[in-house]
Amino acid sequence: MKNQQKCPKCASTDIVAGVELNAGGANAVHLEVCRKQLGGLVQPIEARSKATAYICCQCGFVEVYADTPSQFRSANR
Numbered sequence: 001m002k003n004q005q006k007c008p009k010c011a012s013t014d015i016v017a018g019v020e021l022n023a024g025g026a027n028a029v030h031l032e033v034c035r036k037q038l039g040g041l042v043q044p045i046e047a048r049s050k051a052t053a054y055i056c057c058q059c060g061f062v063e064v065y066a067d068t069p070s071q072f073r074s075a076n077r
């Protein structure tokens with residue numbers, strides 16, 4: 001829906017683009033990756049990003065994109 005104004009679920013073209021996602025007032029998508037180290041210690045690694053949603057006004061399907069996704073890649077290593 002980001003690149004083409006068409007819903008992948010119902011094929012409607014009634015799409016609202018660029019809606020800012022607000023998750024519980026935090027205003028950001030939050031990803032936490034937990035790593036287990038040799039001693040059994042679990043170390044959480046955090047990455048945050050604002051997100052933009054695309055909403056189908058016909059069936060309600062929502063597609064969400066992180067505005068800065070590259071930091072999630074480095075947090076997952």
Ligand SMILES: [Zn+2]
Binds near residue numbers: 012056057
């Ligand atoms: Zn739809």
